Amino acid sequence: MKHTRITALATISLAATLSLTACSGDGSGKDSSAASSADSSSSSSSSSSSSGGGSKSGGDANSSNANSGNATANNAKPDSANQDTQAGTGSTNSAAKSSTKVTFCKTEDLAIDATDAAPDQTSGRINITMINRGSTTCSATGFAGVDIKDADHTSNPIERGPAQPRITILKPGDAAIFDLAYTIDTTGNSLASPTNILVTPPNETHTISLKWPTAAGQIKGAYTDVQVYPTHTTK
Incomplete structure (x- = not known):
């Protein structure tokens, strides 16, 4: 047990x-x-x-x-x-x-004329007017080339006056003017006998001959004393 x-x-x-x-x-x-x-x-x-x-x-x-x-x-x-x-x-x-x-005006498209525009009996001035007879707008800006032809058949280039050219744009029918300026000889003893003005428009090579205005006063001194001024519009 x-x-x-x-x-x-x-x-x-x-x-x-x-x-x-x-x-x-x-x-x-x-x-x-x-x-x-x-x-x-x-x-x-x-x-x-x-x-x-x-x-x-x-x-x-x-x-x-x-x-x-x-x-x-x-x-x-x-x-x-x-x-x-x-x-x-x-x-x-x-x-x-x-x-x-705009191209420069061509001589063949310009109607050119010369007139006496003297303001008095001392200051001689001839206005040369160019009218655009062409069908397009052109530029006549600058100095024209100018020679004065004398009775002795010689020609003398004219110097530029002290002025800056102005923009001269001509539409058909518009006119531009430039001036010839000189002193009038009142003595009657001038040695210059101008007969024609030979004008070549600015930037052109073709020349046109204009009659010296009959009413213009005589040139005092020589042709070198005449000055041409740049073109401007009549407007």
């Missing part, structure tokens, strides 16, 4: 020991598995986070590059467009200027 009780106690003790060992082994396994799982999850999360951060950075860089490229392209287009527009405008302006360019 005593032996049986001891055996029973030993069996219970052994069972208890085995039970404790089993419990201890299960707990240790669960903790290890959970820790491993947590580490794996943490590592995965960290990797994912790092991977996600890298993708975002790359995306920003690509986006920045793309925006930079778009900005460059957008900036380039207006410049190109402006250049084209300016080129087109320049061509248009050139064409407009070319189409409205």
Whole structure:
């Protein structure tokens, strides 16, 4: 009976020991598995986070590059467009200027006449009028070339007076005037005997001969004392 009780106690003790060992082994396994799982999850999360951060950075860089490229392209287009527009405008302006360019009046298109216009008995002045008889607008701006022909058949070039040329544009029918100025000789002893005025319009090569006005006073001194002034309009 005593032996049986001891055996029973030993069996219970052994069972208890085995039970404790089993419990201890299960707990240790669960903790290890959970820790491993947590580490794996943490590592995965960290990797994912790092991977996600890298993708975002790359995306920003690509986006920045793309925006930079778009900005460059957008900036380039207006410049190109402006250049084209300016080129087109320049061509248009050139064409407009070319189409409205005014040429110099030709001698053959001008009706030219000389008249005495002396304001008094001392100052001699001869007005030479040029009327545009052509069909287009022309320019008579500048100094006409003038020679005075004498009774001895010599001709003498006339010097320019101290004046600046004025723009002289003549539409068909318009007139321009230029003057010959000199001092009148009242002694009656002038050595000049003018018979003709040879006129070459500004920027022309063809000359026309006009009669010296009979009412004009005699020239004091020599022909070198006569001066020609630039053209101007009568308006």
